[in-house]
Structures are given as C-alpha cells and as structure tokens.
C-alpha cells in the first residue's frame with residue numbers, strides 16, 4: 165500500500181518537472197525573439213538584460229534536468245523491484261515453473277524474461293511515458309504559439325494566399341509528421357519481431373554457457389569441449405544472424421529518420437523565407453517561428469523518432485505478456501485430471517492413469533492403498549513410469565486421470581535420485597527448504613552423523629555448489645539427513661540411495677527406520693537387498709495391451725519385467 169503511494173508521488177513529481185521543463189522551453193522560445201531582435205537592432209542594453217534572463221532560465225532548466233533523471237532512475241528501480249517480485253511469484257507459485265515446462269506452453273527462457281525483460285520494460289515505460297507526456301505538453305504550448313505566428317507570415321504560393329488558411333504552419337508540421345510516421349512504420353515494423361527473437365537468442369546463448377559451467381566435470385570427463393564449442397558457436401550464430409537482420413532494418417530506418425530530421429531543420433526556413441526577405445517580419449520573429457515549428461514538428465514526429473525504441477518496447481511487452489499467459493495457464497490448470505484429495509490417513513490410488521505430455525498412456529494404478537506405517541518397495545523395469553507415478557502422487561504431474569487420495573494433513577517428502585541443493589552454506593543446503601533457524605546446529609550435526617557424514621559437521625558455515633563438490637553418495641546421504649531433520653509422516657525415496665554401496669545403504673535404511681519409526685516409507689529401487697527394509701511390494705507389470713500396471717506383488721523373489 166505504502167509502496168503504491170510512493171510510486172504515485174514519484175510519478176506526479178516527474179510530471180510536474182516535465183511541465184516546468186516545457187514552460188522553460190516556451191520562455192526560451194519567446195526569449196529567442198527578443199534576443200535576436202535586440203541583436204538586429206544593435207540594442208546593447210537589451211542584449212545584456214536578455215543574456216541575464218537566459219542565464220536564470222537555463223540554470224533552472226539544469227536543475228530540472230538533473231532531478232528528472234535522478235527521480236526517473238529511482239522510480240524505475242522501485243517499479244522493477246515490484247515487478248520482479250510479482251513475476252517471480254507467478255513463476256514459482258504452486259509449482260507453476262515445472263508445469264509451465266511440462267504443459268508445453270512454456271515461454272522461452274523465463275529467467276531472461278524475469279531479469280532482462282522486466283528491467284527493459286520498467287526503464288523504457290517510464291522513459292517513453294515521459295517523452296510522450298512532454299511531447300503532448302510542448303505540442304499544446306507551441307501549437308498555440310505557431311498558430312498565432314502563422315498569421316504574420318503573408319505570402320502566396322502559386323497564386324494562393326496561404327495567409328487565408330489560419331494556422332497553416334501547424335498544418336504543414338502535421339503533414340510532415342503524418343508522412344514521417346507512416347513511412348517509419350512501413351520501414352521499421354519488422355524490428356518488433358527481430359527484437360523479440362534477439363532477446364530469445366541472447367538468452368539461449370547465455371543459458372548454454374551456464375549449462376557448460378554447471379556440467380563442467382562431465383564435459384571434461386567426456387572430453388566434450390570441442391562439441392560444446394560447436395554447440396555454443398551454433399547458438400551464437402543465431403545471435404549474429406539476428407543482429408544482421410536488426411542492422412539491416414535499423415539502417416533503413418536511420419536513413420529515413422535522419423533524412424527527415426535534417427530536412428525538418430531547413431523546412432520551416434523554406435516556408436518562412438519569402439516573408440522574411442520581403443521585409444514583412446524581423447529576424448527575431450523568424451527564428452522564434454522556426455523554433456516553434458521545430459518543436460511542434462518534433463512533438464508530432466515522436467513516433468517516427470522513437471520508432472526503434474518503440475519496436476524494442478513492443479517486443480519486451482510481448483515477451484512479458486507471453487510469460488504471464490504461460491504462468492497463468494500453468495497456475496489455473498489443476499494438477500491435471502488427477503484429483504488430489506486430502507481425506508483420511510491412507511494413500512489411495514483409484515483408477516489412476518498417468519499419461520505423457522503427448523497423451524500416450526504410461527502407467528496405471530487401478531486400485532492401490534498404502535496404510536500409515538507401511539514400508540513399500542516399488543519395482544518395475546527402467547522407463548516403466550515409477551518416478552512419474554511418484555510425481556503424480558506428489559501432485560506435480562499434470563497429465564492423466566483418476567484419483568489420488570492422499571492422507572489428510574500428512575507431511576509428505578519425496579527424495580529423488582539426484583537431490584537438489586541451493587548454492588548456499590551447508591547448513592542451508594541440508595535444511596532446505598525450511599526457514600533459517602528451523603533446526604539447531606546440534607540437530608543438524610546429529611542428522612549428519614546418523615547419515616555417516618560426520619566429516620561435514622565442521623563445515624556448516626561453508627558456502628559451496630554442493631551438487632558439484634560432494635560425491636553422488638554424499639549428496640544422497642545429505643538429502644537423507646534432510647529427511648531425518650524434517651521427520652515427514654510419509655517418505656518417498658526414488659532410488660534415493662542408488663549411489664551408495666549395499667552395506668552403506670543397509671546402514672542408512674536402518675538409521676532411517678530407527679529414527680522415523682512411524683513414517684510410512686515408499687521406495688523405488690532395483691536392488692534385491694532393499695527387500696530387507698520393506699514389508700510390501702508394488703510391481704509395475706505390463707498388461708496384455710502393453711501398458712504398465714501397478715499392483716501388489718510378492719516381496720520375494722524380485723523378478724525383472
């Protein structure tokens with residue numbers, strides 16, 4: 165609320181500054197007439213007085229210019245902060261970021277849209293708004309002046325008395341401006357699409373660089389540097405090709421706008437010269453009229469002069485609205501046809517059919533119930549859909565139909581094979597996503613020791629990219645320590661111990677079962693040794709139509725397929 169008031173206040177101050185600036189230009193325009201008339205008449209005393217007048221107005225002008233820029237920049241950052249918070253929220257809320265990708269309606273490079281496009285939007289909106297506002301004000305002020313001045317320039321063209329058209333100089337400026345705007349649009353409109361793609365290609369290229377950085381070890385091990393260099397060059401080739409397109413159209417537009425701008429310097433003099441040379445008006449009146457004509461014309465030509473910026477702006481607006489549409493689509497589409505109800509203390513899958521994004525059926529669970537305290541091992545061939553079934557149970561998979569009734573009020577945690585850690589201190593990494601201070605150091609140390617990570621207990625304050633520095637097994641143990649701390653009622657382990665040797669895995673499962681005696685544990689795994697820690701097995705087996713179906717199976721023996 166307070167934020168809104170400050171934003172409004174800043175905007176009003178900026179508008180007032182703009183009005184004052186236009187007022188100053190009007191004063192200077194009038195001064196122009198007096199000053200040059202004094203020069204022409206060699207009136208020295210008036211000349212000095214007018215110079216003092218100019219100094220005062222110019223000084224005020226400088227103050228206004230400085231504060232206009234300063235307050236504009238301030239407003240831009242406040243606005244950007246607000247918009248960034250809003251878009252980040254829309255992206256992250258309710259798993260939208262994940263569903264945006266899965267639903268296939270993802271706007272490209274959301275990271276770039278939140279970072280770059282928001283910055284460009286806030287900077288340009290304000291700058292353009294102010295340019296348009298002052299253009300309207302100067303138009304208003306100088307049209308009046310020019311209208312009045314038109315009457316003093318008497319001459320005729322091809323026998324037609326121009327003086328008889330009131331304010332004909334205003335019409336002349338309007339004609340130039342309309343002509344300029346139409347031509348600028350015809351020449352430059354392709355820039356909108358080109359700018360849109362430029363943002364995209366730049367972001368694609370940056371993302372490829374980040375992926376190399378994130379996967380440096382794999383790339384070094386595979387000696388994939390040459391392939392990466394080729395891939396990066398391919399992406400950068402898009403940036404270059406797009407840039408050449410951009411150059412081509414910007415060049416055409418610049419040819420036109422520069423030409424029009426230069427022509428508009430002499431255009432008023434051509435119009436006014438006959439009246440001046442016939443002696444009808446003084447030099448001061450000529451320069452004032454030419455100045456006023458220039459002001460009216462440039463206010464009217466705003467679309468022409470800002471066409472490149474407007475094209476840029478339009479592409480940024482398109483990218484942001486595309487992002488918002490995609491985020492809204494992800495938010496408003498419920499966790500697909502799979503209804504997740506919270507009711508009772510059992511987990512119940514009824515007529516559940518999980519499909520792939522392209523609509524192909526992947527796995528079904530016609531009737532499956534897991535009771536609190538169960539220890540269930542889920543098995544099935546690779547690619548049969550075990551992980552996707554977990555995703556559907558967790559409510560983040562948007563494709564399929566049927567019902568998942570999950571236990572009411574239960575705390576559910578799902579650990580994947582490759583755990584995620586933020587680049588932060590080890591303390592924050594292990595307690596993620598809980599709030600800071602949710603666990604004492606003693607609790608954290610205890611959990612780490614229980615997961616055989618005593619060596620890490622002295623490094624709680626150390627910040628690192630833990631996904632790159634810890635071994636695969638250490639990362640999995642760190643994720644299990646996270647589970648020990650948060651003590652979920654239901655723990656889903658998706659091959660969460662696959663990188664650990666069988667003896668180590670046995671010790672970890674024992675520690676988990678001892679420390680979370682009431683937790684229901686559902687594990688996906690391929691190892692036969694896992695049988696020892698579970699009392700039930702659900703197997704994904706192919707039915708006669710080739711579809712994998714999840715159903716109870718004997719715990720032993722573990723058979724493949």
Ligand SMILES: Nc1ncnc2c1ncn2[C@@H]1O[C@H](COP(=O)(O)OP(=O)(O)OP(=O)(O)O)[C@@H](O)[C@H]1O
Pocket residue numbers: 266520521526544545546547548549550551552553
């Ligand atoms: N986002 C996705 N888009 C398209 N296909 C997907 C997506 N996620 C998973 N799949 C496909 O769904 C199938 C099942 O994947 P899933 O990871 O669930 O198998 P899994 O049984 O857990 O395999 P594994 O035992 O090898 O881990 C695979 O063929 C996979 O390619």
